[in-house]
Amino acid sequence: MFFFKKRNISEKEFEEQQKMQRGLEKTRTGFFQNILNTLTNCQIDDDLYNDLEEQLILADVGPACAVRLVDELRDEVEKNHLKTGEEALDALRGIICQELTPRYPLELDGHPAVILVIGVNGVGKTTTIAKLAHLYKEEGRRVMLAAGDTFRAAASEQLELWADRAGVPLVQAGQGADPAAVIFDAVKSATAKGYDMVIADTAGRLHNKKGLMDELGKISRSVKKASPEASLEVLLVLDAITGQNAISQAEEFCRAAGATGVVLTKLDGTPKGGCAVSVWENLGLPIRFVGVGEKIDDLMPFDAQTFVESLLPEVPAHKED
Ligand SMILES: Nc1nc2c(ncn2[C@@H]2O[C@H](COP(=O)(O)OP(=O)(O)O)[C@@H](O)[C@H]2O)c(=O)[nH]1
Numbered sequence: 001m002f003f004f005k006k007r008n009i010s011e012k013e014f015e016e017q018q019k020m021q022r023g024l025e026k027t028r029t030g031f032f033q034n035i036l037n038t039l040t041n042c043q044i045d046d047d048l049y050n051d052l053e054e055q056l057i058l059a060d061v062g063p064a065c066a067v068r069l070v071d072e073l074r075d076e077v078e079k080n081h082l083k084t085g086e087e088a089l090d091a092l093r094g095i096i097c098q099e100l101t102p103r104y105p106l107e108l109d110g111h112p113a114v115i116l117v118i119g120v121n122g123v124g125k126t127t128t129i130a131k132l133a134h135l136y137k138e139e140g141r142r143v144m145l146a147a148g149d150t151f152r153a154a155a156s157e158q159l160e161l162w163a164d165r166a167g168v169p170l171v172q173a174g175q176g177a178d179p180a181a182v183i184f185d186a187v188k189s190a191t192a193k194g195y196d197m198v199i200a201d202t203a204g205r206l207h208n209k210k211g212l213m214d215e216l217g218k219i220s221r222s223v224k225k226a227s228p229e230a231s232l233e234v235l236l237v238l239d240a241i242t243g244q245n246a247i248s249q250a251e252e253f254c255r256a257a258g259a260t261g262v263v264l265t266k267l268d269g270t271p272k273g274g275c276a277v278s279v280w281e282n283l284g285l286p287i288r289f290v291g292v293g294e295k296i297d298d299l300m301p302f303d304a305q306t307f308v309e310s311l312l313p314e315v316p317a318h319k320e321d
């Protein structure tokens with residue numbers, strides 16, 4: 001059985017947890033509160049499993065994923081002779097945590113480490129780039145941005161404002177410039193100037209799958225051409241407010257784009273944060289970051305355990321001082 005490990009946490013981890021709890025407030029006090037209630041002081045029987053399945057679906061976990069999680073829970077309960085709702089709840093925490101734990105690490109060891117941010121319009125790509133720049137700069141990395149969304153003039157201007165705010169340089173070109181050329185220049189410049197990381201914006205327009213594939217293929221090649229030592233992560237940004245809809249629409253898109261991970265934004269704005277749980281099942285991609293607000297420090301590296309502890313807390317979520 002995958003036991004959900006209770007742990008003693010440091011002050012920093014406690015702060016992270018508080019931030020995640022605030023980000024997940026709507027989800028936690030909504031559908032997941034019902035799940036907590038259902039599993040507190042209950043009888044473990046078929047009705048309970050049916051209720052749970054329904055609640056997981058309402059929480060936007062997605063029907064297929066909800067059915068599988070409840071099946072796994074049933075197995076765990078039987079195998080380990082779990083008797084109480086609290087024991088079953090712990091098993092459920094473990095199952096969800098395992099589901100959310102990335103199967104492979106984020107690749108950032110290239111010179112430079114390149115992160116390409118993709119996704120449809122309005123999901124939060126540009127904001128996420130600013131937040132990533134801030135986060136990695138705080139970690140002591142030298143970050144450069146590339147304005148690969150050359151489709152709209154305003155996109156570059158918006159990124160320029162964020163770059164100033166984050167205090168990092170930006171490589172940009174005029175409207176209509178070739179995004180692969182902009183990103184090539186950024187990677188070249190970063191290599192020459194000793195920057196560790198290039199984070200690149202892209203246009204959200206998805207005329208067709210082939211167009212997208214060609215464009216992203218071209219960008220990947222120009223990254224390698226600019227620096228053979230570069231690593232490349234392609235992060236697909238999904239808006240949690242549109243939840244399961246966004247995930248099913250992203251299925252084809254992410255395969256075409258060769259995405260390597262997901263950033264789930266706007267978790268703070270929805271009671272349906274449960275959609276996070278089905279990202280691996282539907283897209284075969286790990287969640288790397290979550291957006292929990294509009295400010296520059298409202299992005300958190302994704303940690304499955306912190307997420308589950310915030311979603312299904314053991315103690316009342318808010319500590320009284
Ligand atoms: N509440 C909230 N809003 C966000 C988050 N991320 C982005 N946004 C907002 O979403 C809107 C679109 O963001 P933008 O970065 O321009 O999206 P893009 O078109 O994908 O580049 C902006 O108003 C952002 O402030 C988040 O995590 N939480």
Ligand SMILES: [Mg+2]
Nearest residue numbers: 125126149155
């Ligand atoms: Mg944008």
